[in-house]
Amino acid sequence: MSPISIVILTQQDCASCEAAKAIVERLARKYALSASAVSLDSPDGVALAEAGGVLFPPGIFINGNLFSYGGLSERMLRMEIERLSNHQERTSGGSQ
Numbered sequence: 001m002s003p004i005s006i007v008i009l010t011q012q013d014c015a016s017c018e019a020a021k022a023i024v025e026r027l028a029r030k031y032a033l034s035a036s037a038v039s040l041d042s043p044d045g046v047a048l049a050e051a052g053g054v055l056f057p058p059g060i061f062i063n064g065n066l067f068s069y070g071g072l073s074e075r076m077l078r079m080e081i082e083r084l085s086n087h088q089e090r091t092s093g094g095s096q
Helices: 017-029 043-052 075-093
Strands: 004-010 033-039 060-064 063-068
Touching: 004 017, 004 043, 004 075, 017 033, 017 060, 033 043, 043 060, 060 075, 063 075
Parallel strands: 004 033
Antiparallel strands: 004 060, 060 063
């Protein structure tokens, strides 16, 4: 099963961004995640924000799709990761 990709769109001096990073780091200990952060101040960050419709940071993208922006709910993110993990297991026949 391939890891679930999570990209956190961040901004300097953003307390919600730091909280989102901590949540993703915690969940990465339990789930197969590939996590990265992209600065909203970078060209890639601007493009990602525009493509996803992120109005303010942090923006959370899962497997390339916008999941949320603003304050991140750990519970909602965990539920989505579990849903995607279960979907991957079903489509791969449960083999790794």
